[in-house]
Amino acid sequence: MSGIILLGAVSYLLFRRFYIPQVRYISLTSDYFPLFLIIGIALSGILMRYFIKVDIVSAKELIMGLLTFSPRIPEGIGVIFYIHLFLVCALFAYFPFSKLVHMAGVFLSPTRNLANNSRMKRHVNPWNYPVKVHTYEEYEDDFRGKMKTAEIPVEKE
Amino acid sequence: MANIKLPKIEELSKIDHKPPQNGWMDTPAEFKQGMYCYGAKGKNLSAVDFPNARDWSPDDKDWKLPENWKEIVLEGMKERLGKYRSFHIFMDICVRCGACADKCHFFLGGGDPKNMPVLRAELLRSIYRKYFTASGKMLGKVAGARELTEDVLKELWYYYYQCTECRRCSLFCPYGIDQAEITMIGRELLNLLGLNTDWISGPVANCFIKGNHLGLEPHAIKNNIDFMLDDIETITGIKIEPTFNRKGAEILFVTPSGDLFGDPGIYTCMGYLMLFHELGLDYTWSTYASEGGNFGFFTSMEMAKRLNSKIYAEAKRLGVKWILGGECGHMWRIINQYMDTWNGPADFLEEPVSPITGTRFENAKATKMVHIIEFVADLIKHGKLKFDPGRNDQFKVTFHDSCNTARGMGIFEEPRYIIKNVCNNFYEMPENTIRERTFCCGSGSGLNAGENMELRMRGGLPRANAVRYVHERHGVNLLANVCAIDRAALPALMDYWVPGVKVAGVHELLGNALIMKGEKERTTDLRGDALPGKEGNEDA
Known part of the structure; x- marks a missing residue:
């Protein structure tokens, strides 16, 4: 059942990428690749479970061998199992370098994890540097005559 | 470029939101009259010591860029990737889900796919990938990366001055990617080359x-x-x-x-x-x-x-x-x-x-x-x-x-x-x-x-x-x-x-x-229009 749900969900994501013209327009290879990869895993998994049965005891022996760092390759597990295993390994290897780590982005995004309290609390910028400004003195030098005529107070007469 | 005519309401109401057949990287920006501002004047740029101060027009083929313009942009990008965590993260994390696409007023009202916030960001992201990521350097276009050329620079200018930094897209983005922050950096990079508009640099x-x-x-x-x-x-x-x-x-x-x-x-x-x-x-x-x-x-x-x-x-x-x-x-x-x-x-x-x-x-x-x-x-x-x-x-x-x-x-x-x-x-x-x-x-x-x-x-x-x-x-x-x-x-x-x-x-x-102490009976509002019930009482 879980395989069917996974396949359905991923197919929906793929369908939406093809069907909505705007989304299709912005899609890159890196948007399609993980979808096809997951579809491959789900398909090979379903095939293995319901259609091309594999020897589950030998499969377990192989996996336990890997987990205990004493790998053995039992006879007669069936090709489909190795295809499935390869795709899963590819997914694991691809995962951390791809958009699939997007869950982390939700927490890392500065617009999501910073408090909007900058009027209340001072935040110091370590590389804040002095800039060239137009000072009041320069301004008054430019306009002193006009300010005096308009009866606006000045620093220097 | 004088007397740019504003189309009639019927014409402007016809909006096609369908993107073209060609991929966006292969579709160069077409500068449409009425959609962009005049170029900055040299005197306004030099008044505040901006680089490459000169009169220029976006209509000209030659934008009078400095010799090493590409180096300046990439150096500027590198500096800002180091300084702004927001910019660096927003260059990395988009998954192109499309949630922002129909939230931008410029896309809704214009239909140009490069006004979808995601694609506006991709214009800059593609350059980031090409010069700052391993996959972009190796795989190029397949990884969504592209060369920074003069056409790409002009496209950036055109679309980064078609964003009002309003942040509506950010609200709907699952990551909160803030296009305003990206637009700000994009404009900073353009300003390193003196590519501003008259309406901004004058003020x-x-x-x-x-x-x-x-x-x-x-x-x-x-x-x-x-x-x-x-x-x-x-x-x-x-x-x-x-x-x-x-x-x-x-x-x-x-x-x-x-x-x-x-x-x-x-x-x-x-x-x-x-x-x-x-x-x-x-x-x-x-x-x-x-x-x-x-x-x-x-x-x-x-x-x-x-x-x-x-x-x-x-x-x-x-x-x-x-x-x-x-x-x-x-x-x-x-x-x-x-x-x-x-x-x-x-x-x-x-x-x-x-x-x-x-x-x-x-x-x-x-x-x-x-x-x-x-x-x-x-x-x-x-x-x-x-x-x-x-x-x-x-x-x-x-x-x-x-x-x-x-x-x-x-x-x-x-x-x-x-x-x-x-x-x-x-x-x-x-x-x-x-x-x-x-x-x-x-x-x-x-x-x-x-x-x-x-x-x-x-x-x-x-x-x-x-x-x-x-x-x-x-x-x-x-x-x-x-x-x-x-x-x-x-x-x-x-x-x-x-x-x-x-x-x-x-x-x-x-x-x-506002009822003010000692005021006379008012007959008009602040615009000088007669108040309701006071019509005909005006002294003017």
């Missing part, structure tokens, strides 16, 4: 030398306010005498210079003047820090800081206790988000306390600058002001949340609270177009020029549609707001899409309704 130069965007010199500021005072006297019989550059005042008042010049900003300014007089507030105007807005923000952070520095410098020189700020949009983004970090700490000021109600504005403890909307809502809450809302009965009002004060700061209720106290007829636009989901006016971030009117009308279409909805349903005839750019930009938008709707600042409505 920046003005503001640096003269203290405000409009280039009003000290005596002109005083004259303009004197005109308003004469009008107030005619309407209310009360003579107001504000002070300028006065040392020892309790409060320094800073507002966008748009309120000092032109209709309908001046009516909002009259509202401020009447309010402060009625309260007997010990405040002063400044001609040096005579601009709250900051077009420098649309060029680079550094330029924005250079302009913003005047507010604290002037507060210190005059020895005031705290600062009160007028109705404005991006002015408040800067005060809210940057001012203290750039030019603080404001330790020479005191934590703002309302002299009338004694309320401490703890939310402004660090910046020491209070928004006039907060200040007035507090006054009304304490029953310190008397109103005759009937003097606004000629208006059926709706409220446009400005992107920067709404999405940026969370000011939603205060302006509505004031409007409901000073007007009898108030109607909300549909929920998905107000408060944090508000639609931009389409002209923010320095795009409110004349030559790009088609862009502005397209970008403003979603907002105009929401206004039309309440106009037809409730007869709304006034669009209230708390932003000077709105007051400058929305009248044209309303005239085009929803004729019959006027635009006003909240303090204009407050000025109309």
Whole structure:
């Protein structure tokens, strides 16, 4: 059942990428690749479970061998199992370098994890540097005559 | 490029949102008249020491770029990737889910796929991938990377000056990717090559030398306010005498210079003047820090800081206790988000306390600058002001949340609270177009020029549609707001899409309704139009 749900969900994501013209327009290879990869895993998994049965005891022996760092390759597990295993390994290897780590982005995004309290609390910028400004003195030098005529107070007469 | 014609309403309403067959990387930007601004003038760029100062036009084939322009852009990008965590993360994490695509007013009103926020970001992201990521360097186009060429640079310029930095897309993005931050950096990079617009660089130069965007010199500021005072006297019989550059005042008042010049900003300014007089507030105007807005923000952070520095410098020189700020949009983004970090700490000021109600504005403890909307809502809450809302009965009002004060700061209720106290007829636009989901006016971030009117009308279409909805349903005839750019930009938008709707600042409505001590019976509103029931009584 879980395989069917996974396949359905991923197919929906793929369908939406093809069907909505705007989304299709912005899609890159890196948007399609993980979808096809997951579809491959789900398909090979379903095939293995319901259609091309594999020897589950030998499969377990192989996996336990890997987990205990004493790998053995039992006879007669069936090709489909190795295809499935390869795709899963590819997914694991691809995962951390791809958009699939997007869950982390939700927490890392500065617009999501910073408090909007900058009027209340001072935040110091370590590389804040002095800039060239137009000072009041320069301004008054430019306009002193006009300010005096308009009866606006000045620093220097 | 003179006399760029704005297409008829029927023509502009036909919008095709379908992207073209060709991939976006293979579709070069087509510069459409009416969708972009004139190039910056050399004299304005050199007035503030910007690089590559020269006269140029986006219509020319040769943009007069420096020899090593590519190196400058990539160096600039590298520097900013190191400085801004936001920029670096936003270059990395997009999954192109498309949630932002139909949230941008420019895409909704124009249909150009490169105005989808995701694709606007990809324009820059593709360059980031090519020069800063391993996959982009190795796989190139397959990894969504592309070479930085002169055409790509021109495309960046075209589309990064078609974004108003309103942040609506960010609200709907599952990651909160903020296109405004990306646009800001994109524009900073373009400014390293002197690629700015006339409409932005002119006000920046003005503001640096003269203290405000409009280039009003000290005596002109005083004259303009004197005109308003004469009008107030005619309407209310009360003579107001504000002070300028006065040392020892309790409060320094800073507002966008748009309120000092032109209709309908001046009516909002009259509202401020009447309010402060009625309260007997010990405040002063400044001609040096005579601009709250900051077009420098649309060029680079550094330029924005250079302009913003005047507010604290002037507060210190005059020895005031705290600062009160007028109705404005991006002015408040800067005060809210940057001012203290750039030019603080404001330790020479005191934590703002309302002299009338004694309320401490703890939310402004660090910046020491209070928004006039907060200040007035507090006054009304304490029953310190008397109103005759009937003097606004000629208006059926709706409220446009400005992107920067709404999405940026969370000011939603205060302006509505004031409007409901000073007007009898108030109607909300549909929920998905107000408060944090508000639609931009389409002209923010320095795009409110004349030559790009088609862009502005397209970008403003979603907002105009929401206004039309309440106009037809409730007869709304006034669009209230708390932003000077709105007051400058929305009248044209309303005239085009929803004729019959006027635009006003909240303090204009407050000025109309405010009952002042010793006033004569008013026969007109601040615009000089007869009050309801007083028609034919006008002396004029």
